[in-house]
Amino acid sequence: MPIYEYACAACDAAFETLILRKSDEAEVECPTCGSRRVKRQMSRPAASRARGGGSASSGPPPNCGPIG
Ligand SMILES: [Zn+2]
Incomplete structure (x- = not known):
């Protein structure tokens, strides 16, 4: 797909x-903040992670409530 x-x-x-269409790419907006400043990422297999490590770009999960 x-x-x-x-x-x-x-x-x-x-x-x-x-x-679905090429023109849809120009109308893509962020569902979180509604910005049009989005960049398309290269398609890659989900099970493959960048080897080596070092780039800390991912923050903590948004849902971080107390458990228990
Ligand atoms: Zn955004």
């Missing part, structure tokens, strides 16, 4: 969107 990964340049949120 033509689902592409996008990353928002405004709030740094990552999301996926369905691109």
